Amino acid sequence: MTRPITDAIGFTFAPKPYRYDSRELILYALSVGAGQQPTADSDLRHTYEFHPDFQPLPTFAAIFPFTIMEQITAAPGLENVAPMMMLHGEQYLELKRPLPAAASLTNQARISQIYDKGKGALIIADISSRNESGEEIAFNQVSIYVRGAGNFGGDPGPTTRSLNLPPDRAPDAIVEEKSQPNQALLYRLSSGDHNPIHADPAIAGLIGFERPILHGLCTFGFAGRAVLQHFCPDNPGRFHTMQARFARHVFPGETIVTQMWQMSPTQIVFSSHVAERGETVLTNAVINLV
């Protein structure tokens, strides 16, 4: 007999080590579009290890959960969840300390909740990343939508659709950036998220996509760069938290347009859409600066 999916609530995964150095940081930055404007020194500090102000792009920390999430079927009740049935729903990232230029971390993940969304189930996972001294560097909360796994009579959970809504006025800034046709192939390498729906046309087709789709967190990285370049181009270290809902997919090669509204000196609400199809892809989205 199959265990109910809710058995996974409270499950704590085995801690996983995660090391990175400047090569991984640069690969990540390039995989979210950095360096495409040749004169943008704000990108060069994330893509050239000998830059005098070399530092990680803060959204790099959003990939830490993936050393854990690839083990998700280790949780009781989730044994039969196929990677191609999982879609990234939302992500919240909080930097607790500045990201070092190289680090040896331990990621610790726990499934904190599973909601019944009708057609699918929504798994909420909390991931804490600590350095060798045990200090927390980053906290991520990831929600993963599992197609076809809903209707188990569970709690539908709160809605986040009224969070971080743009005000009723024109955006304070708009940044438009084209992704590349091979963007998802590159992002797979930098993130470790090898879900075949981002590379394999046959697998993508099985789920109803006309071709492989971009990772939601890759779009998240594009949007994060856009906000930082506009509001603190010389000090990306002001990044504190970022949250977004992955409303729709982006196809690699499409143009990501990020609209931003400054709500306070430290809070930027934003949304991103695809220029070619007009679809909104990131909603309920905010970056808080320090």
Added chain:
Amino acid sequence: MTRPITDAIGFTFAPKPYRYDSRELILYALSVGAGQQPTADSDLRHTYEFHPDFQPLPTFAAIFPFTIMEQITAAPGLENVAPMMMLHGEQYLELKRPLPAAASLTNQARISQIYDKGKGALIIADISSRNESGEEIAFNQVSIYVRGAGNFGGDPGPTTRSLNLPPDRAPDAIVEEKSQPNQALLYRLSSGDHNPIHADPAIAGLIGFERPILHGLCTFGFAGRAVLQHFCPDNPGRFHTMQARFARHVFPGETIVTQMWQMSPTQIVFSSHVAERGETVLTNAVINLV
């Protein structure tokens, strides 16, 4: 007293291990432009590790010398050669066996000759790459031009300018492919060639370039892909040898146009130029198939 540069002739470098796996192969393929045409299955076999015909792009083997070349100042007479004074002159690559999808190799390099080209010196290095059984997988011959190091009264050496000239007729095929503004930043990661002239605007400017230039071997990779996709799209394993002269630089973001002439069933002479400036960048170039 400084030793003469010719003391380096015959110097054999310490053998260097070099390991790679599918992640490195994919990174390399993306760094020479693979995956930019979403429907090109011939690229997907080099960029997606679960492709049923996954295999290395043959020109990957052209990067094996770089574990050695970064040590070039270990050779007597070359102690004072600065990386920014070195330019890649020519490359010859021969695959002795099919490249495995993962390997642990040993690269052994020797300086076979140093020619006096007047304004500069031309260092010829032979690099042999062997697998754990001692079988030779690839042989590279690299020529490196060192600015300002000539006029030492040495042998000017042979000229290669009459080798592999295109016939006096229209090309049999032309492939045009745009590189990306961040192409050199990505190629640095895949190749290990961290020469700052490919990333640092200030260093590039010191040598008279208006901005950082693309690695010659990156253009070499673009051209290799173009030839293979046209002449053996379903069997890139037919690649046997490739040779080219790096006549001029490419700026990242420019369009590389490769013109090809089939000289025999197994020999393709080619040349590459930059569409935007009309400059010819690869000359005296050939690929031999098996």
